[in-house]
Amino acid sequence: MKRNALSQLGQRIAEPPIAWLMKQTLEHPHIISLAAGFTDNPSLPLTETQELAQRVLAKAGSGRAALQYGASAGDTRLRELTIKRLQQLDGGKAEAPVDRTIITNGSQQLLYLLSEALFDLGDIVIVEDPTYFVFLGIAQSRAIDCRGVKLTPEGVDLADLERVLETLRKEGSLPKLKALYLVTYHQNPTGYTTQLERKAAALKLLKRYEKAAGHPIYLLEDAAYRELRFKGKDVPTALTCAGNERVIYAGTYSKPFATGIRVGFGVLPKELFPIVLRIKGNHDFGTANLLQQILAEALATGAYERHLKQLRARYGSKAAAMVAAIKKHFPAEVVWREPEGGLYVWARTPERLKTGMKSAFFKRALAQDVLYVPGELAYADDKHRPKPNHEMRLSFGGASEKDITEGIARLGRLLA
Ligand SMILES: Cc1ncc(COP(=O)(O)O)c(C=O)c1O
CATH class of the missing domain: 3.90.1150.10 (Aspartate Aminotransferase, domain 1)
Structure with missing residues (x-):
């Protein structure tokens, strides 16, 4: 036995x-x-959240809607407000349609959903050396093979990325390579921010290897700390670069607002969106509606900002x-x-x-x-x-x- x-x-x-x-x-x-x-x-934001919840629950209609199940993709108003905000940050240049935006239980859930949507046992992801260790936990449990690429204070080391890609090509393992995972803003753990040129060049490099891979190779941009900048200038996302049809953008409201509210979001390539949505359907068929409505209210009223x-x-x-x-x-x-x-x-x-x-x-x-x-x-x-x-x-x-x-x-x- x-x-x-x-x-x-x-x-x-x-x-x-x-x-x-x-x-x-x-x-x-x-x-x-x-x-x-x-x-x-x-x-x-204790008092802010009390007031926001009060506003959401004040009217019977919106209050009941907030206490009811919602849609797997998330609350429509929150999805719209999320993209409005992203476009404000990116000067309107991000390829980020609302109908490819999904609301998740923190960006952590999105990372997990993607691990199910993209990777089979033994598939490969390239990660920064060092990277977010909880992502490594997902990879370990799902037997995803991680290959480290050097990281500099300006972002991923492009020469080293090319070296890793060449090694995979020579090994014949490019068909297993599904994505490059980058934590692009004030990275966990180094604090480094990836410069826009690096994102654009990384996308170009990945594209070059797609033919040998036989399928798309995605750039998973984890922007968890984007809004927590207290010095310097923001950097646009990879969604603003040529080749953005391969970008998966993972964002979150939990660090910049309240970790306990734990709402995140993703902007997904066209072909991935329905797949991730179905997987989310199996996980929970939607993030808690009340929390989404509270956040939507925070964004709409300026309380978030x-x-x-x-x-x-x-x-x-x-x-x-x-x-x-x-x-x-x-x-x-x-x-x-x-x-x-x-x-x-x-x-x-x-x-x-x-x-x-x-x-x-x-x-x-x-x-x-x-x-x-x-x-x-x-x-x-x-x-x-x-x-x-x-x-x-x-x-x-x-x-x-x-x-x-x-x-x-x-x-x-x-x-x-
Ligand atoms: C790099 C990175 N990505 C994603 C997350 C997940 O955050 P959340 O699920 O709260 O959005 C964290 C949390 O620490 C993180 O450091």
Whole structure:
């Protein structure tokens, strides 16, 4: 008899490494967590959301509609407002029709739906080195093969992308390659933003290899942190580039408004839209209507924009606290960059100083009640290159400014 009744996926799926980090934070509240993916708690839009919910529920008609099941693709008004906003950000130049826009339970759900729509066992996705580790979790559980491509502060390294594509061609595995996944704004974990030229060039490169692949190769643009910019200028999306018929755009309202409302969206290529919609139909046949209506109201009334403005200032100030502390406490050998948005600073120690979960440094930091995300967790299991183990993701999202300063000071003393 088999020892359990699990599916292959059920047997394969690994515990997410971040689960342990989250557990530490929850069980030991005195720990200073520069690891948690939580957003800033005190600035969550409490009174705004009360007022918005009140408005939605005030009238019997709209109130009942909000409390009823909706459509799989999402609330029409929210889809329209979403594209209106995207076009405002992109100067009207994005190829983003409302009828190819889907509302999802956070952008995370879209990433999962896409993993089902595009990938069979053993299919390939190219990911940034490093990348968003929860995406790596999806890939691991669904046995999708990840190939790492170098990342620079301006975005994906094009020469290295070409090298990876050439390797796949020579191996004869291009038919398995379905997508390039890029986190293009204030990337998780590095904070880097991909420049428009890089997106355009990446699209061109992918196109060149489509003939050998025998099918489209998509650029999955994850723009989760786009709206959390507190410095510099926004960059247009890949939806504005030539070749945008291959772009899948994943956006979210959860980081810029409320992580608990957890609504995201996708703009999908024509041929993918009905497929993803059917899969979503099987998952949940629609994101919670009430949450969508609250967000639509937030967008329509300007409450969203007002909240975002405050939030940007708040994260700008928290980032500045982290930067000041790093300047003061970290030795010069540690390489890092000032963030212009998002929630993270990426710090690279000299190679001899390992930062992984099993490293002496990580254990010492924990003994000093400080947690960070070891950089190694953000690298795919790609046997074609060694996995770096001397980086840290430091988040200024959840901790207070006082704790950020103290946490960095403690890490600085250990580094010294
Ligand atoms: C890069 C990236 N993409 C997507 C997500 C998913 O966010 P949500 O599902 O809340 O939209 C996150 C969350 O941390 C993220 O960091």
